[in-house]
Amino acid sequence: MIKVFSNYHDANDKLIQTWQNIIFLTPRWWIGIFLGIFPWLLWWKFHNKKFTGDLLRTGLFISTLALTLDSLGVQQGLWIYPYDVFPFIPGYFPWDLTLLPITTMLMVEIKPHWSPILKAIIFAFLSAFIGEPLATVANLYEPIHWKPYYSFPIYIFLFLASNFIAKSKIFNSHLNFDR
Secondary structure: HHHHHHHHHHHHHHHHHHHHOOOOOOOHHHHHHHHHHHHHHHHHOOHHHHHHHHHHHHHHHHHHHHHHHHHHHHHOEEEEEEOOOOOOOOOOOOHHHHHHHHHHHHHHHHOOOOOOHHHHHHHHHHHHHHHHHHHOOOOEEEOOOOOOHHHHHHHHHHHHHHHHHHHHOOOOOOOOOOO
């Protein structure tokens, strides 16, 4: 085990050196920084402040699940992120910690009486069949042993679980998301 961890440490050092030499401060790195910060600023400015706690709890929940699943996918060799914003986070920071949570929070807040299943299908469609292919075209995401239609049911689950957290009486301080 010591030899395995030593090899892992050496590989991680090489990854960080490569990242510093070919990714850090490149235009794609700056795109990642922008995608990681700007949507939060917009959300903060325009969301209904009455529901901030409920929505942030929802965003934290989906971020945790997304980052965990994304890390597992990267570690299993199912996909890679050629232009990671941070080399020590196995998932793609802007996707897991910004774009998915912001989209989920907006969809929970907007049209609160729509069917959660319909919203989950819309969320999954946008994420799997528009977001992932756009990230592939931009060379920010490279599926190796993965197809967007594998992601579709996972995104449905992520949205439904997050919606439950947002609207459950157990967790919710504001039961009515009407504006």
